Every structure is written in structure tokens, then in C-alpha cells.
Amino acid sequence: MLSSLLSLPPSRFPAKTFTTGATAANILGLACAREHAIASRLPSNAKDKTIAKVGLLKACIAAGVVDIKILTSKPHSSLVKAAKVLGLGEEGVVDVGQDGKPWRIDLDKLESTLQNAEENHTACIIAISCGEVNTGRFATAVFDMPKIRSLADRYKAWVHVDGAFGIFARVLPKTEEFLNLHACVAGMELADSICADGHKLLNVPYDNGIFFSRHPSTLTQVFSNPGAAYLAPSTTTLATQDEILSPLNIGLENSRRFRALPVYAVLKTEGREGMEAMFSRMVLLARRIASFVHSSEYYDLLPETDNYVEEDIFMIVLFRAKNELLNEVLVDQINQTGKMFVSGTQWQGKKAVRLAVSTWRVDVERDAKYVTGVLTEVAENFVV
Numbered sequence: 001m002l003s004s005l006l007s008l009p010p011s012r013f014p015a016k017t018f019t020t021g022a023t024a025a026n027i028l029g030l031a032c033a034r035e036h037a038i039a040s041r042l043p044s045n046a047k048d049k050t051i052a053k054v055g056l057l058k059a060c061i062a063a064g065v066v067d068i069k070i071l072t073s074k075p076h077s078s079l080v081k082a083a084k085v086l087g088l089g090e091e092g093v094v095d096v097g098q099d100g101k102p103w104r105i106d107l108d109k110l111e112s113t114l115q116n117a118e119e120n121h122t123a124c125i126i127a128i129s130c131g132e133v134n135t136g137r138f139a140t141a142v143f144d145m146p147k148i149r150s151l152a153d154r155y156k157a158w159v160h161v162d163g164a165f166g167i168f169a170r171v172l173p174k175t176e177e178f179l180n181l182h183a184c185v186a187g188m189e190l191a192d193s194i195c196a197d198g199h200k201l202l203n204v205p206y207d208n209g210i211f212f213s214r215h216p217s218t219l220t221q222v223f224s225n226p227g228a229a230y231l232a233p234s235t236t237t238l239a240t241q242d243e244i245l246s247p248l249n250i251g252l253e254n255s256r257r258f259r260a261l262p263v264y265a266v267l268k269t270e271g272r273e274g275m276e277a278m279f280s281r282m283v284l285l286a287r288r289i290a291s292f293v294h295s296s297e298y299y300d301l302l303p304e305t306d307n308y309v310e311e312d313i314f315m316i317v318l319f320r321a322k323n324e325l326l327n328e329v330l331v332d333q334i335n336q337t338g339k340m341f342v343s344g345t346q347w348q349g350k351k352a353v354r355l356a357v358s359t360w361r362v363d364v365e366r367d368a369k370y371v372t373g374v375l376t377e378v379a380e381n382f383v384v
Contacts, residue, residue: 001267005275006170006196008189008212015216017250018198018259019209022164023078024252025195028211030070030082030125032193032218033158037123038063039218040156052221056087065123071113071157072127073097073105073139079127079162097139101303103132105139107147114155124157130185130194131166134345134354135303136286136316138166138184145187152192161194165358168201169314172283173276180311181283201279201315203360204262216245224249279315281362286315288368289355293319298326298379302347317355318347326382327351333378340374 003010019025035051041063042049049062060066070083070093083093096113098106105128117124126148129139140148152159161167169185172178188194192215198208213219225231225248248254270278290313294301301308302318321327330353331344345354355371 002210002263003212005267005272006167008194012189013194013212013214015213015219015245015250017211017245017247018256018263019195019211019251020207020253021199021209022076022162022195022197023081023209025209025211026076026078026082026160026162027085028219028223028251029160029162029193029195029213030079030086030088030127031222032213032215033125033160034068034086034088035218035222036158036192036215037068037125037156038065041065041123050221063123065121067117067120067122068092068125069094069113069117069122070125070127071096071110072129074103074129074132074134075127076129076133076162076164079129101137103129103135103137103139104141105144105148107144107151110148111151114151114157118155124155126152126157126159128159128161128163128188128191129166130161130163130188131169131314133164134316134347134352135318136166136314136356137303137312138169138181138314140184140187142183142186145190149187149190158193159191161188161191163188163194164197165200166314167194167196168279171272171275171279173280177311178280178283180309181314198259198263200358201282202263202266203278203358204266208259208263210263211251216250220245220249223251225254278360278362281364282315282357282359283313284364285362285367285371286317286355286357287311287313288364289357289371290317292368292372292375293317296375296379298322299375302352315357317357318345318352319355320347320350320352321379323379323382325384326379330378333382334374337374337378340371 038059039050046062049059051059068088080090080093096106096109098104114124169181193213196210198204199206287310293299294308299319321330334342343354345352
């Protein structure tokens with residue numbers, strides 16, 4: 001059901017599981033990517049010297065690899081955390097974003113970095129930020145993913161998509177107002193692995209993450225439980241065992257709760273039409289707020305641009321106050337009204353406000369009036 005909703009053909013992504021969140025799903029993705037990066041470089045007489053079998057250091061030596069890099073643009077902190085957990089290191093995460101649009105992958109920079117890495121015996125993983133956490137902007141545009149896939153195949157790189165919230169843009173109606181967003185998530189099915197959060201736009205309870213992969217053998221190679229006879233599946237035929245991957249062997253946890261149930265309930269209740277309508281309301285409200293901020297005498301919409309395009313807004317609005325004194329306390333001023341809640345962040349070295357729209361209860365007209373009223377009230381009542 002979820003694969004269908006996201007237009008990810010089940011036959012193309014036979015490996016899938018629920019996790020505690022996108023953080024754990026990123027660990028799954030990068031662990032598989034790490035395994036692939038080394039296994040694809042092992043000589044024919046050492047194909048069994050995988051990371052899962054002999055460990056990271058011995059496998060790298062066998063493959064003639066001196067380093068593994070993760071190439072990305074404005075990654076979420078959980079991707080960096082996953083790199084640290086997996087022994088790839090914080091410094092192993094390399095920025096290949098565009099200079100003017102740091103959330104967008106620079107394809108020329110990506111290609112030159114891959115080529116340089118290959119020449120220096122360095123394996124690479126490509127990580128796509130499908131929805132940058134501060135701006136809601138996307139790492140790719142309509143023709144980017146085929147080019148990235150081609151580069152990945154040439155340089156034996158795994159493509160992982162961190163789609164915590166952004167992947168759900170694929171569910172929006174294919175109408176003119178959402179075409180820009182569809183262009184940003186086009187081709188995600190070309191990735192080797194994709195992660196998402198259920199506890200964001202799907203509105204299911206914490207914690208709920210989702211992981212998809214095209215490579216079940218890699219996933220089970222990394223996460224299988226060896227030599228645990230007491231955990232043998234209850235299925236009686238090998239065919240059944242092959243068709244249904246045991247949750248024991250495709251994720252971090254052996255013991256897990258039924259995270260699929262609330263997702264099933266949402267999808268069964270709403271159906272595709274209901275999900276399209278719910279996500280559309282979120283986006284349209286975010287755009288109404290962004291347009292208000294853009295034309296406001298009190299606030300600056302971020303990232304700053306000479307050409308504001310409302311259709312580029314997904315479900316996050318990033319802004320700051322023009323008054324620098326107000327901007328220093330803006331998050332607290334808004335939250336202390338008790339009428340709405342925003343989070344604080346940094347953009348280009350200065351404080352900023354991040355407003356994320358992610359609830360099934362959105363009423364665009366009612367909530368736009370309410371939010372803009374609060375923002376106006378905070379600005380007009382501010383006293384130094």
C-alpha cells in the first residue's frame with residue numbers, strides 16, 4: 001500500500017521494513033551502501049571478504065580502498081550521525097551542493113568528486129536530501145536523478161535518498177500548482193535505498209520510520225542473525241521464506257512492535273484521494289504563510305531570492321524578523337503566545353524561524369488567517 005502510494009513499484013523495491021524513524025532508516029541505508037561500496041571492488045579471488053564477514057578494515061584492505069566518502073548537499077544531522085555510527089566519520093560527509101543553492105546537488109561537482117575519489121582509491125556513497133530540513137527545498141530537479149544514477153553506476157556508488165518528509169511530495173496531485181514539486185521528486189525510484197518518516201506527514205504516532213531498498217540480498221547480508229537456531233522462522237518451505245523476508249534479518253532490532261499497524265490504518269481510512277487532499281492542504285497552507293511573510297513589512301522569507309516562486313514551497317516556511325532585536329527572541333515570542341508553535345534554527349549564520357505544516361487538521365483559510373494574525377501581533381507588540 002505504501003509503495004503504491006509513493007509510486008515505488010514493489011517489484012523494484014522488494015526489501016522494505018519499518019524502523020524507529022528516519023535516523024535508523026538512514027543507518028540501514030548507509031550500512032547497505034557501505035557494504036556495496038566495498039563488495040563491488042573486491043577482486044574475484046576475495047569476493048567473500050565483505051564487511052559483514054570480515055569487518056570494515058579487512059574488507060577495505062582486500063578491496064584496495066583507503067576511504068569511504070558520503071557525497072551530499074545540506075544533509076540532515078541524522079545522516080551525519082549514521083556516518084559516525086558506521087565508522088565513516090563526520091569528516092567523511094562531503095558537501096557537493098551548489099554555491100547559490102546549497103540544498104541542490106551540483107552535478108558537475110558530484111562528477112569531479114567521484115572521479116577524484118576513484119583515482120585515490122576512495123569509494124563513495126551518494127546521499128540525496130529529498131527535503132532539506134530548514135527550507136523544505138530539494139536536492140534534485142526533474143532530470144537530475146537519471147544523471148546521478150548514471151554516475152553512480154559508473155563509479156560503483158550506492159544512491160541513498162533521505163526522504164524523511166520530502167518523499168511524500170510524490171503523493172500530491174499532478175496538477176499545475178504542484179508540478180514544481182513533482183519535478184523535485186522525479187526519478188527517486190532510481191535510488192538503491194530510500195528512507196521516510198511515518199510520524200511526520202503520515203501523522204502516525206512516534207516512533208515510525210520506513211525503509212525501502214532494491215537489494216534484499218545486501219540488506220540481509222548486513223542485518224541477518226547468524227547461528228540463532230531458536231529464531232528460525234515458522235514457515236515450512238524455503239519458497240515462503242524467500243518471498244517474505246524475516247524482520248529479524250532486515251533491520252537493527254530483533255524485538256519490535258507493530259509499527260506497520262497505524263500506517264495501515266491511515267492508508268486504509270484515507271485512501272489515495274484522502275492522502276492527496278491532506279498533503280495538498282499542508283502545502284497550500286505553507287504557501288499562504290510564505291506569501292504573507294514575503295510581502296510583510298516585518299519579516300524576510302528565507303532563503304532570500306530575487307525571484308520568489310510560490311510553487312517552490314513545500315510544507316516548511318523559513319523566515320526571520322527584519323528587526324534584529326526581535327529576531328533574537330522571535331521563536332520565544334511566537335511560542336509564548338500559546339497559539340502556535342515554531343522551532344528555531346540557523347540560516348547563513350543568523351537565527352531563523354522554521355514553521356513546519358504537518359497535520360491532518362489543516363483548514364487552509366482558517367489556519368492562514370490564524371497564523372498570519374499571530375505573526376502580525378508578535379511584530380506589532382514587540383517592545384525592546
